Structure formats: C-alpha cells, structure tokens
Amino acid sequence: MLNTNKIHRLYRELLEKHGPPEKIWPQWCAKKKSWRDRELIAIGAILTQRTSWHNANLALKNLKKASLLSIEKIARLRDLKRLTKLIRPAGFYQVKPKRLYDLCRFIVREYGGLKKFMKEDLAIAREKLLDIHGIGPETADTILLYVCDQSIFVVDEYTKRLVRGRRLAKKLSYDYLQDLFEKNLPRNFKIYQDFHALIIIGQKGREASRMEKI
DNA sequence: GTCCAGGGCCGTT
C-alpha cells in the first residue's frame, strides 16, 4: 500500500491539521475502550440517526441516569414505554426505541453479549445487523468499526460532502465510497476510526464536534 | 415561525 494516493494524503492532512481525535471523541477514538464505552457507542449509533449529537446525548444521559445505558438491561425490558420516554430527546420516538431494543436483543440472543459479538466474522456480523429493521449500512458499519474494532470504513453525509467538495470521486453511493476509502488506506481499524472522526471535525469544527464524555 | 441535524424504510417512477 503506497501512502501517496489522494485518500491517504487527505487522512494525513487532516491528522496534521487537527491532531489525533482522541481528545475530541474520547470514547469513540480511545486507544483502549471499556465495555461500557462500547455499549454506549452501540446505543448511540441508533440514537444519532438523522439527529444532532446534542439531542442524542440528552437521550444517552437519560439512559445513564436511569442505569439503562446497558445492552443487557435494555434487552431485558418488558415493554418499550420506559425506553421511549428516556430517549425522547433523540426524536423519532415511534421507531428508535424499537430499533434500539431489537439491536440489544439481537446481541444478547445471538452472542450473549458484546464480548462474543466482537469476535464474529465481519461479513456475517454485517449481514445480521442489516437484517435488523431500522439498521442500514451506516449504522451497521458504525457499530462494526467503533464497537467491534472491525476494519470497515463508515461513510456518512460528511464524507460525501468532503468527497464532493474535493472532487475525489464521481459516484457518491455508499458502497462505492466505502470501497474507495478502504482500497486506498491500510486495512487498519484505528486509522478508519480516526479518519472518520477527523472528517467530521474538519467540516464541523473542533468545538462543534466535541463529544462530551458520558 | 422556519430550518435542520453522524439514517433508513417504503412507496412511486
């Protein structure tokens, strides 16, 4: 893998400009993640769908306060009324509680928890995540990359904007861009994690992208 | 009041 292609140069440019994103995305880009951090990221992946991080964070704080920032505990809920109330700030209260519940139940039912889910084969885990109603490519890949430390590149609206702005590609479809980034970078999950964070930091600005540690 | 934010699904063309 040569480091001289445009994509890799872009990564180094952003890293040079903003520095390692660990301080700005403390839990997402940490060198060592706790299991609690991984649970938070998985839950956050659902809550943040088409929603500002501020609102998703309000919901995460509510869950934490209720001691429900836990995949197992959410999976054990009898009904969604309490969950719906807690995550209301994240919006879409008719769909998100069920998505979150289904994700948590899936991980517990199929793997008994995150620990084993992390070790699942990447392609199989991705297929199974995509089978869950309400989990699409970006949410699945966010979980695989930031929760499971799998080397899969996450494409989001910021990525597309950056690619469009710098004219790095003609097509902007999810699969095409994911392939483009993966082909032009070392297969290294930490690079993918940092790069994705840096793309957002680069576009939104450091302060606007700063993740409050929960 | 209007606009929009780290998506995804479901119609319709």
Next chain:
DNA sequence: AACGGCCATGGA
C-alpha cells in the same frame, strides 16, 4: 436504480 415523503426533537 433513483428519488421523495416520512418519521420528531431541541436549538439556532
């Protein structure tokens, strides 16, 4: 395959 409407909250 591509596009539009839809889902909903809180802050600017």
